[in-house]
Amino acid sequence: MPEVVTDAAVKRALELIHRQYADELTIEQLARCAGLSRTVLAQRFDSALGQSPMRYCVDWRLRMAAQMLEQGRHTASEVAYAVGFGSEAAFNRAFRRRYGEPPARWGRQRAADTLRELPRQQVQHCGAKDGTQLAWSRVGHGFPLVKTANWLNHLEFDWQSPVWRHWLLELTRHNTLIRYDERGNGLSDWDVHDLSFEAMVDDFEAVVDASGVQQFDLLGLSQGASVAIAYSLRHPGRVRRMVLLGGYSQGWAVRCRGEELARREAMVTLTRTGWGSDMSAFRQIFANLYIPGGSSEQIAWWTELQRISTSPANAERLQRALSMIDVEDMLARVTVPTLVAHATRDHVVPFPCGERLAARIPGSRFVSLDSENHVLLKSEPAWSEFLSVMREFLGAAAPSH
Known part of the structure; x- marks a missing residue:
């Protein structure tokens, strides 16, 4: 087909x-x-x-x-x-x-x-500052690469997904990959009181501490880029290099005005009723925003990920929390060598958001990717380009063994 x-x-x-x-x-x-x-x-x-x-x-x-x-x-x-x-x-x-x-x-x-084809993953749990249980995993061998959580993820389901599987296979090819599910999402606790950005940064800190790694490279996708930036300021000596893709310094409630703000608010309102439906037109629309270039199979997997990754109430709360992110004042203080990449036609986080990150982070390198997908898909040239640039950037200061 x-x-x-x-x-x-x-x-x-x-x-x-x-x-x-x-x-x-x-x-x-x-x-x-x-x-x-x-x-x-x-x-x-x-x-x-x-x-x-x-x-x-x-x-x-x-x-x-x-x-x-x-x-x-x-x-x-x-x-x-x-x-x-x-x-x-x-x-x-x-x-x-x-x-x-x-x-x-x-x-x-x-x-x-x-199961025979995939690296062995053992899901572990650690406690956040407020007692929330966070699911995290360690897979692969090599210098540690820690990935911040981004919405949507599910530690187990992602390995089977044609949207995320190629990411995990490539990220574990030369590195020990450490990742986790954000609070309210995936295999971490869903019943949580605090879904603030500060709690998200604390969660990342808890996962890193639980993993025991002392120095690592840091990968932040989407809102995970903001978490990565905030963490790098808390612990600059632990982050060797940082890669940010599809990120932003300000959520849409902070940066948007007029019709765009109204459109985003409407999507949050629709989430209340659309997220939990088994055959929801809303979830199809949501998927087409994130991976408009996806095949029918990839769209189907993405809509299923929405269903199993979190509840309708949490989906609405998470969107609200992410919309209020503002790390703009932190950018000029970043000292970690940083690579910023962004899809030119990203429908979720507009291209100028990536340009702004790169312009404000001292000494950062910026790469534009010819894609309309917020999550890069295996079949598109932008994925191969990003992978090559990221490996070159991280390998440029590879530690001796």
Whole structure:
């Protein structure tokens, strides 16, 4: 299936299928959504995707089923009904025709294969200043690279995700990677009173102390860049080099005005009702902001990450907390060698935010990346470029062993 469909009518039909794949959609419903007759939709669908709309509906349901089975958290029976089959027997027949094996056996084999390919991760917990339990992990070998938490993450789910897996595999290739789930998110405590930026910096400090590393390189993505900046001022001697991607010094509630501020406020309001829905148009919109260049599979994984990573209430609170970040006055005091990179068409954190970070951090290096994705995807040239530049930057002062 092509990763990019340019036919607007076909895209509307696809969005309905992806959003309501567990429903018994009809060709009439798809045609109405696309604004075409059934015959014309079938012709244009076949031209764009090489199959009929109804065949695609079945294939997509089976792809969603395969993803759920691969995660290893659901039985074949649970998956059958979750993706809209009326009986487990019908699901078993359809799945076997598509994948050549019964779903239960296929899922066990894929889960086992995936685990064999991945580095071993042991999730540990440490206590924050206020007693909040933080989940963190250490994977790989080499000079420590500590990654600040960014929204959205999940220590276990990310290893299976086509959005994050390539990040983790590459970051552990030459380094010991230490990362964690932020409070209110992932495997860390969800029931927390304090979601302030100060608490987030304290959490990072607690994870670093628990890991026992004395000096390390620091990677901050999105709001994690602000946490990295604040920590580097608290402990400049512990951070050897710092890499910031898609970061900002001021959250949107601080920097935005007018229509942009109103749009951001509307997204937070929608979060209250949209985040928890199993088939939420809101979550699809949210995913398209973060990875607009993502394939259908990547979008599906991102929407699932939203569902499992935090509650609707925490999602709203986290957005509010991140919107109020302001480390602008800290930038001129950063002494750690810093690389700043930013996607030129980032829809979540505008490109000028990255330019401003680089302009205000003394001696920093700035790299613009030709991408529209807030999270760089494996297939895009910007990912390879960022990886190369980051490795060059961190390797320039590699410690002797």
